[in-house]
Amino acid sequence: MKEAFYRLVPAGFARHVSVLVGGTAFAQALMLLALPVLTRLYSPDDFAVLAVYASLLAILASVACLRLEIAIPMPEQDEVAVNLIILALLAAVGISLVVCLVLLLFSTEIAALLGKSALAAYLWLVPIGLLGSASFAATQYWVTRKKRFPAIARARIRQSAAGVSTQLLFGYFAAGPFGLILGQVITLTGGVVLLGRSALRDIRPLLNQVSARTLRATLVEYQKFPKFSTLEAFSNSGAVQLPVLLIAAYVAGPEVGFLMLAMKIMAVPMTLLGTGVGQVYLSQASERYREGKLPAFTAEVLKNLCRIGAPLILIGGLLAPHLFPLVFGREWQRAGELVLWMVPWFVLQFMSAPISMALHVTAHQKVALGLQLTGLAIRVLSVLGAVWLGMGGRVTEAYILSGAVFYAFYLLTVLVVVKVPVQTAVRALIPGAAACATILTLYALMLAVVG
Known part of the structure; x- marks a missing residue:
């Protein structure tokens, strides 16, 4: 992964990311190694x-x-x-x-x-x-x-x-x-x-x-940060966490425990690489903005995120229903199924979250606030709507799908605000999309042969 970043982005940026990725990878490895034991304790x-x-x-x-x-x-x-x-x-x-x-x-x-x-x-x-x-x-x-x-x-x-x-x-x-x-x-x-x-x-x-x-x-x-970014951050966190609290309150049993394990596993790529890229992106984005180079810089980072992250998340999602009962115990089968549902959500989040700091660098705090309020409304209403419709055990799936809808809209908005040209954005996404299409084709062929 380190070598890939040195090839794809400027050396200084890649070096900083690789340092954070290395430390975070070790920390995540400890968590992942412990999880099969923790799910039995x-x-x-x-x-x-x-x-x-x-x-x-x-x-x-x-x-x-x-x-x-x-x-x-x-x-x-x-x-x-x-x-x-x-x-x-x-x-x-x-x-x-x-x-x-x-x-x-x-x-x-x-x-x-x-x-x-x-x-x-x-x-x-x-x-x-x-x-x-x-x-x-x-x-x-x-x-x-x-x-x-x-x-x-x-x-x-x-x-x-x-x-x-x-x-x-x-x-x-x-x-x-x-x-x-x-x-x-x-x-x-x-x-x-x-x-x-x-x-x-x-x-x-x-x-x-x-x-x-x-x-x-x-x-x-x-003052824009307390005035606008605080509500934005609350909406961002609330969009993920408030539905979890609602599911805990409305859905009996350990459903929210399964959801947490699934989210913890799916957050590994985001924590491992996405957070590191986001921090380094923020440390350089202000300078690039002053130089008038922020759109090209953002597109380059997006290309790397899509090319590396999307295939990894997709592979993990496809394997999860088969591996979770073996790794974590039979009672955690439901968590593996939820991971597969989460693939679109976390692929889009992985691509959009690191570059979202551009909204603050370019002083678009009001836009960031509007986005997060929209996300909060979409996700909370999806859970409440599923409860009202009596969807029972499918309330969690409704929440997961709302995450994919929101991050698609979020990514598009960031690219528009940063003024990344449409053709540049499309070119940035093509390598990752092609890799995902190849993975899905191979997986379908494997299921056909096994079946």
């Missing part, structure tokens, strides 16, 4: 409780820094960026305290509303995970600004190893959902100390230039 119902907790935390974490963290790599001067990271951390502390108070007062009612009464005993971990994950995000963007990608890779490896070890240890002693949830918190927050030390070396000499006046001036200058 924990029941689908335990994973269902984890799914509700993780969805709730993801929604809150997406807005904890008021989206000021994504602006950190953008200013030309560190004196401005340091004000942004301090503002982001202050927002994270304040929101975490508010969430803590609400959960202390209404934990039982919230757990009952979410359809998982067992969750009430673990909701105290939400503000801890919230503050840790928000702090990690802010420091990660500072380190991204400094292009210290090896530090990010090391942090991901350490937090993944710590989280998986925790889940395995508590699972061995039959700790129930607590082990899964605690491991999830550590996985999200475990790298904050490492990145925090790296960021602090840069920030400490700049602190004498930070004051209430500079913080206020920076907040005014970057």
Whole structure:
């Protein structure tokens, strides 16, 4: 994969991506190796409780820094960026305290509303995970600004190893959902100390230039992020996570646990490569935009994402129904079927998410907000509509298909905003589409021979 990127994109970009991919690949490998053991130590119902907790935390974490963290790599001067990271951390502390108070007062009612009464005993971990994950995000963007990608890779490896070890240890002693949830918190927050030390070396000499006046001036200058990007991020996260919470509330049994395992497996390419590409894309997009080269740069990145990611995701989806019962146990067959349904959704997300930061670089926060609100409406309404129509066990499939519809629209909108010519975009997609067509043909022939 590393060699492919060196051939397909500029060397500097490929080098940064390969560093992040290497660290993330190791972290993901740990998770994947542990999953067959975890699915035997924990029941689908335990994973269902984890799914509700993780969805709730993801929604809150997406807005904890008021989206000021994504602006950190953008200013030309560190004196401005340091004000942004301090503002982001202050927002994270304040929101975490508010969430803590609400959960202390209404934990039982919230757990009952979410359809998982067992969750009430673990909701105290939400503000801890919230503050840790928000702090990690802010420091990660500072380190991204400094292009210290090896530090990010090391942090991901350490937090993944710590989280998986925790889940395995508590699972061995039959700790129930607590082990899964605690491991999830550590996985999200475990790298904050490492990145925090790296960021602090840069920030400490700049602190004498930070004051209430500079913080206020920076907040005014970057006010579009709290005003528009916060609701955008909430809509983006909510579009994925709110339907999970609705499925947990309306569909009895461990269905949401199956959905979580399927989403975790399908998110591997996105986490492994897509997130790394997105971070490096953001670190260079502002400069390319100032030079007038953003459309060509975006098209090149899109071509690489489609050529490498789409075939890998398709192969994984086709094999999942056959492999899941063998790898994770017979009771996880349903999760394998859901993976196959998810292929169009995750292929389109894999291509669009990394380049979506162009909307912020080009100051199109209102467009980004409109897109995410549209996605939230499409996906929540798909679940509620399926429930109203009495689709029962097919509610999850309705949610999955809505994801594919949204990301197709999302990708098209980003390309239009960035002003990538239609012919250029089509040419970028052809190699990946041809590879997927070949894979589908070979799979159909194999089924014909076996059948």
